[in-house]
Amino acid sequence: MSAAPDPRVVKQAIQWTLRLNGNADAELHSACQHWRQADPEHEAAWRRVQTLNSELAASYQAVPGAHAVLENTTQRLQRRQALKLLSTFALGASALWLAREVAPWQRWLADYSTATGERRRFTLADGSLLQLNTDSAVNLRFDARQRLLILERGEMLVSAARDVARPLRVRNRDGLFEALGTRFVLRQDERSTRLSVEDGSVAIAPRVRGQTTAIAEAGQTYAINGDSALLAERSNMDSSAWADGLIVTRDMRLADFLAEIGRYRYGHLHCDASVADLRLSGVFRLDDTDKLLALLPQTLPVQVEKRTDWWVTVSARG
Structure with missing residues (x-):
């Protein structure tokens, strides 16, 4: 199947996989089989989830010291913790690498994404240009009332097309950013978000404040942590x-x-x-x-x- 299954169906396949793991309940297995047979897309999503799961497991076993971390991990998971595991680990140096490698699940479910080492560019329906850096994921919320990009992880470069009625906004863990006819880079790290404006300006509303606290102008860089937006010193690396x-x-x-x-x-x-x-x-x-x-x-x-x-x-x- 060349096209990716509907993200909602993929989530269902993930949930079935987690429920069935180590569970010998015949009725549960029968129910899963019924779900798979109910729609060809269900079966396609199921197979892709199983394939990715196998590939990730095989890759992890090749990492020195990873076996002890991975052994019986799935069996120990509670269902409510499972999706959280797919996006984050805090188990030491080896797990830091693993945290990046479970990201394929998150990237797969995103509207636009890149793998480790990959960079991609997309032209959006409104003519805006979106470029993603390595290991990044973005979801899109475009309709008659809004143009919203949600940065789930990683780094993005946006060249916003003009639309007076629907200003282009980007939301992430740390705040909301409104493009004022602009080109800018937004990078989300473990502890904060870094905004670098190349052209035009960007209004910054930290998540906790809920309102605009700063306007970043061309040539400026801001560090945002959810509660504040502070002008940062010039970086020793070109941001874009x-x-x-x-x-x-x-x-x-x-x-x-x-x-x-x-x-x-x-x-x-x-x-x-x-x-x-x-x-x-x-x-x-x-x-x-x-x-x-x-x-x-x-x-x-x-x-x-x-x-x-x-x-x-x-x-x-x-």
Whole structure:
């Protein structure tokens, strides 16, 4: 089936999967079978959920130390916790990687999404341009009264088309952002959201305040945490270069640079404390992060050690 099933049907398939896991109740299995046979789309969603579940499980087993974390995880889940697991883990360093890898469920259910290392662009029905960075998910709420984008995770670049009757707004965990004829980047991290305006201006209404507290103008960057919106210092990284497949840095700490590169690849990318404060500037391509890392020893006194495909360390040159 080439088209993705209806998100509501996918959610139903996920719920059936979680209910059946480890449950030998014949009536429950019969009810699931009846649901699958009731509509071809039900069966298609069921098969895709099972396939993705198997692929994720196989991928996790390839990660060093992951087996102990994963073993019997599904069996221990309560149904009410299951969907939460699909979007977040807090079980240490290995689980931080796992948290990113369960995101396919969230991305699959979103209207627009990207996988780790992927960047995509979409032209919306109103003519606005939406670009998504790595590991991002956005839902769309366009109708006769509103144009609303919901940033579920990751980073987006929006070039808003003009519509006086329906201003384009973006909502996320930390607030509501209204485009005032503009082009801007919105990035949602673990603790806050970063807004960088390239053209026009954006009205910011932090979630807790519920009303506009600041107007971000072109060239400005704001940090929003749900309760406040504060003007941020100029970043040492171009906020929108990723849309062109680049990372552009200016006197950036190596540790921060590697943390950024880590967003575009699987596994763990570690920076040894002895080289964390080294600085670098330049223009780097994001398409192949292994080649990018291989360039570092040419400009800095470091070595790149690849223990496995999932574990890479950058340390002082021996």
